[in-house]
Amino acid sequence: MGARFALGRPGGKTMKDHTMQLTGHITADSLMSLEAYSKWRKVHKAEVMAHRKRRTVHLGEHITLNFESETTMRYQIQEMLRIEKIFEEEGIQSEIEAYAPLVPDGSNWKATMMIAYTDIPERQRELARLIGVEDRMFVEVEGHQRVYAIADEDLDRETAEKTSAVHFLRFEFTPAMRAAIRAGAAVKLGCDHTHYPAHVQVPAEALASLAGDLA
Incomplete structure (x- = not known):
């Protein structure tokens, strides 16, 4: 062309x-x-x-967050x-x-969340069990309260029968949290859904990149 x-x-x-x-x-x-x-x-x-x-941060075996x-x-x-x-x-x-x-706008992180199961019957079963999981995703900055995700602001991505395999999340931080992250505080990513309890420390390389999103 x-x-x-x-x-x-x-x-x-x-x-x-x-x-x-x-x-x-x-x-x-x-x-x-x-x-x-x-x-x-x-x-x-x-x-x-x-x-x-x-x-990209993996939470357990089946949930991955790509921070945009x-x-x-x-x-x-x-x-x-x-x-x-x-x-x-x-x-x-x-x-x-x-x-x-x-695109994050200085006070938040935004992420594409993906739920993956290779076995189709297992995926169907788990997506039914994981209704509401997107609302139970959290980020916890060392020394501060958990920040739960604001999910799917453009449209609802779950039904009464199952949740979607893809969600879009926003984690909104206070000025004190943003300052702590930029200063090098440890950050945990987690989920406290009944059927998917998990948490992981955000790797240093990812955290260094994500800190740059915060004004």
Whole structure:
């Protein structure tokens, strides 16, 4: 696809070429053209995957939290535009509206939570037993009270029969908690659902990255 298909906005502005710019606010103007992104991802995809891996925390055998960032969400949006070959403004804005809310905004961490069971009958059984599990996820900063997740703010992802295998969580911190995290306090991730009691210390590498999300 040639440069003439660079994504644009009214007034003659075009999306930035050749670099993924972190601006704190994802807009169409700050995304790359399809052509520029295709070139960029060949060089930088491994870096984004490493960034994502650093921010992934496993809780027990079946729950994983991917803590999102502007980098992971810009990558997700650009990937969707690339895969779907979206270059019209309405489609671009739709992808931004779907994923930009998952960028942390200085007082919180935001995460994609995934529940995984390889055996299908077991997965069906456990998703039925784990109704409400997303609301029992917590982060505990050393010396402070637990912060429970605010889950699925865009739409409800469970029914009366089962919970979803994917949830979106927000952990909101007080100024004192944020200061403690930035100062190096230990942080625990946990769940106190009756059928999935678990907790884990957030690894140092992940915590160093996550501390950067907090203003």
